[in-house]
Amino acid sequence: MSIDESDIPALARGCAILGTGGGGDVRTGSLAAVRAIRAYGEVPLVELADLPGDALVVPLSGIGAPTVGHEMIHGEDEPERVAEEVERLFGRPPSAIMSSEIGGSNGVAPVAWAARLGVPLLDADGMGRAFPEVQMVSMYVAGLPADLVIMSDIVGNVVTIRPIDGLWSERLARAVCVAAGSHALMADYVLTAGAARGAVIEGTVTRALEIGRATEGAADPLGALRDRLGAVRLITGKLTDVDRRTTGGFVRGAATIEGAGDERGRRLTVELQNENLVAVEDGAVRAMVPDLITIVDTETAAAVQTESLRYGQRVSVLAWPCDPLWRTPKGLETAGPRAFGYDLDYVPVEELTAHG
Amino acid sequence: MSIDESDIPALARGCAILGTGGGGDVRTGSLAAVRAIRAYGEVPLVELADLPGDALVVPLSGIGAPTVGHEMIHGEDEPERVAEEVERLFGRPPSAIMSSEIGGSNGVAPVAWAARLGVPLLDADGMGRAFPEVQMVSMYVAGLPADLVIMSDIVGNVVTIRPIDGLWSERLARAVCVAAGSHALMADYVLTAGAARGAVIEGTVTRALEIGRATEGAADPLGALRDRLGAVRLITGKLTDVDRRTTGGFVRGAATIEGAGDERGRRLTVELQNENLVAVEDGAVRAMVPDLITIVDTETAAAVQTESLRYGQRVSVLAWPCDPLWRTPKGLETAGPRAFGYDLDYVPVEELTAHG
Numbered sequence: 030m031s032i033d034e035s036d037i038p039a040l041a042r043g044c045a046i047l048g049t050g051g052g053g054d055v056r057t058g059s060l061a062a063v064r065a066i067r068a069y070g071e072v073p074l075v076e077l078a079d080l081p082g083d084a085l086v087v088p089l090s091g092i093g094a095p096t097v098g099h100e101m102i103h104g105e106d107e108p109e110r111v112a113e114e115v116e117r118l119f120g121r122p123p124s125a126i127m128s129s130e131i132g133g134s135n136g137v138a139p140v141a142w143a144a145r146l147g148v149p150l151l152d153a154d155g156m157g158r159a160f161p162e163v164q165m166v167s168m169y170v171a172g173l174p175a176d177l178v179i180m181s182d183i184v185g186n187v188v189t190i191r192p193i194d195g196l197w198s199e200r201l202a203r204a205v206c207v208a209a210g211s212h213a214l215m216a217d218y219v220l221t222a223g224a225a226r227g228a229v230i231e232g233t234v235t236r237a238l239e240i241g242r243a244t245e246g247a248a249d250p251l252g253a254l255r256d257r258l259g260a261v262r263l264i265t266g267k268l269t270d271v272d273r274r275t276t277g278g279f280v281r282g283a284a285t286i287e288g289a290g291d292e293r294g295r296r297l298t299v300e301l302q303n304e305n306l307v308a309v310e311d312g313a314v315r316a317m318v319p320d321l322i323t324i325v326d327t328e329t330a331a332a333v334q335t336e337s338l339r340y341g342q343r344v345s346v347l348a349w350p351c352d353p354l355w356r357t358p359k360g361l362e363t364a365g366p367r368a369f370g371y372d373l374d375y376v377p378v379e380e381l382t383a384h385g
Numbered sequence: 386m387s388i389d390e391s392d393i394p395a396l397a398r399g400c401a402i403l404g405t406g407g408g409g410d411v412r413t414g415s416l417a418a419v420r421a422i423r424a425y426g427e428v429p430l431v432e433l434a435d436l437p438g439d440a441l442v443v444p445l446s447g448i449g450a451p452t453v454g455h456e457m458i459h460g461e462d463e464p465e466r467v468a469e470e471v472e473r474l475f476g477r478p479p480s481a482i483m484s485s486e487i488g489g490s491n492g493v494a495p496v497a498w499a500a501r502l503g504v505p506l507l508d509a510d511g512m513g514r515a516f517p518e519v520q521m522v523s524m525y526v527a528g529l530p531a532d533l534v535i536m537s538d539i540v541g542n543v544v545t546i547r548p549i550d551g552l553w554s555e556r557l558a559r560a561v562c563v564a565a566g567s568h569a570l571m572a573d574y575v576l577t578a579g580a581a582r583g584a585v586i587e588g589t590v591t592r593a594l595e596i597g598r599a600t601e602g603a604a605d606p607l608g609a610l611r612d613r614l615g616a617v618r619l620i621t622g623k624l625t626d627v628d629r630r631t632t633g634g635f636v637r638g639a640a641t642i643e644g645a646g647d648e649r650g651r652r653l654t655v656e657l658q659n660e661n662l663v664a665v666e667d668g669a670v671r672a673m674v675p676d677l678i679t680i681v682d683t684e685t686a687a688a689v690q691t692e693s694l695r696y697g698q699r700v701s702v703l704a705w706p707c708d709p710l711w712r713t714p715k716g717l718e719t720a721g722p723r724a725f726g727y728d729l730d731y732v733p734v735e736e737l738t739a740h741g
Contacts, residue, residue: 114547117474118473184549184553185549186546186547186548186549186553186557187546187547188544188545188546188547188557188561189544189545189546189547190542190543190544190545191470191542191543191544191545192542193540193541193542197540197542200564201542201544201561201564201565203564204560204561204563204564205544205557205560205561207560208556208557208559208560209557
């Protein structure tokens with residue numbers, strides 16, 4: 030199949046839901062995708078099994094604070110510069126590109142990047158959601174060496190990092206990102222299709238499209254979305270407190286929702302670092318990273334991204350299980366609660382909400 | 386000729402004088418040079434005319450705050466990693482290495498790097514002195530595109546920057562340097578010998594050796610040094626105030642010297658950013674960057690580097706003309722007083738001191 034302009038709204042809605050508040054404003058990626066499809070045509074969506082084993086797959090993402098992600102509109106030849114560097118280093122051009130992060134703008138914008146480069150988009154990503162740090166990708170969890178990062182910024186600089194490990198990859202990429210104006214396009218790993226097997230999360234572009242379509246024309250959008258995700262609803266109410274700071278390339282903060290209707294008197298706090306990380310009620314954790322926690326508009330079931338949180342919004346909070354890869358010991362070490370500084374042992378959302 | 390262990394003390398003294406207070410502690414470079422010569426043998430010193438036109442010359446320097454430069458001792462295979470990256474990008478290994486900056490540790494340490502790599506050292510550098518920023522090199526002034534920087538840090542990360550210009554080169558390299566622990570080895574430009582003609586300052590390793598030897602056994606070391614440099618002595622006295630802060634990878638501050646003997650009652654202030662930039666007396670500038678200003682011990686005529694400035698030291702301040710390249714319009718734009726934030730039109734030190 031191919032992705033054309035009519036698919037972009039649903040893809041964007043789905044990616045916003047999977048973004049758990051972060052991953053950049055999907056409107057940025059949508060605008061870029063629509064413009065690129067109009068200019069270069071629709072984008073073939075391919076499965077990993079369709080590619081020869083030595084085909085080069087380039088996982089791409091925008092890196093930087095979501096609140097400045099809209100700058101991405103101004104610089105448009107970043108994908109070409111990354112592709113040139115790939116060809117210079119590997120002696121052949123990319124066969125396909127992949128979203129590093131299906132959640133948020135980084136799930137939609139790759140349609141634009143693929144269109145510009147004239148290559149297919151792989152139906153897969155490196156997270157199945159959004160995460161704030163460079164090393165929090167399935168390739169890292171699968172044990173592939175984090176030995177190459179290529180960054181291209183808005184003004185035209187290209188930086189290639191050969192880090193000794195994923196943590197240095199994050200540290201150096203973040204420093205370059207901040208120096209380059211808090212936003213850059215990044216290829217994190219360059220993979221052969223053979224190496225990608227078992228090291229990427231397959232089918233996630235299709236899944237984002239399905240999530241986005243679940244609420245189209247639904248009588249009960251929130252219920253339809255919850256069913257499609259297999260999610261639990263943690264609370265429905267009103268946003269009464271939003272604390273949000275941008276520091277060192279990250280947005281950090283917390284949002285508090287007070288229950289309405291039958292749920293009056295309840296109070297849920299969602300703590301975030303670009304993405305929503307932990308939901309707490311009465312001192313008890315109701316869901317935690319790497320499981321997904323998304324704040325949605327109660328009426329439309331559209332995701333409310335971190336940068337759009339506003340006092341008084343009528344919202345619901347949904348939580349659902351992450352990809353099984355993140356529940357392995359290496360997955361939890363990489364992106365479990367302790368990776369974000371929480372002194373918490375991971376408990377799956379199904380268990381937390383069954384006993385809550 | 387070759388550089389052997391017996392040359393290192395004189396080379397280090399000369400490089401410290403040319404460092405104008407900065408360029409890193411020469412003891413670091415000296416120690417590395419002596420150890421490498423003992424392990425790998427003496428280092429041939431070649432002239433540019435000795436190299437074939439397509440020979441690759443790699444200008445190297447340590448980048449970072451001088452006060453943490455001693456960390457360089459712990460990481461020793463940075464040169465090999467830079468050379469590997471050069472070979473990966475150019476398809477052939479370096480034919481020679483060059484000091485990017487003859488002043489300070491970066492004038493001596495290249496002996497160690499050349500010894501480790503088993504290649505000659507070019508009798509030239511990119512400054513004829515020391516400067517604090519990456520783009521302040523003769524190659525930039527000569528109009529060579531600042532299109533490649535390779536950095537290797539202590540832990541083993543390698544970062545390649547393809548900047549759009551020299552200012553972005555500085556901005557990105559500095560960010561990587563700070564993230565990597567405030568010190569890294571850097572190749573700024575990779576040149577063919579053909580391209581290096583007219584774009585490097587030749588003979589400066591030999592000049593540093595001659596400067597270092599000028600004071601050896603001299604009855605009047607300060608006079609001997611002044612004559613060898615063609616310098617004027619701005620003041621002789623006592624260090625009465627030292628203000629020094631390390632911020633963002635730079636040491637900034639000022640040193641005040643009060644005159645002694647016949648010069649009692651005079652007071653000279655030297656302002657610095659890693660290197661000494663401007664000497665001011667009674668509100669009048671007596672010497673300014675890119676001319677060279679060095680504080681020396683009055684008795685031994687040894688340079689006093691920025692990190693060694695101490696209250697009460699008996700010192701003299703010498704100033705002398707920079708290489709003519711720095712007095713061109715592009716040279717002054719790159720490293721003249723305004724490049725360091727001073728609202729001053731450049732006046733050569735000969736004129737300032739003739740009228741002072």
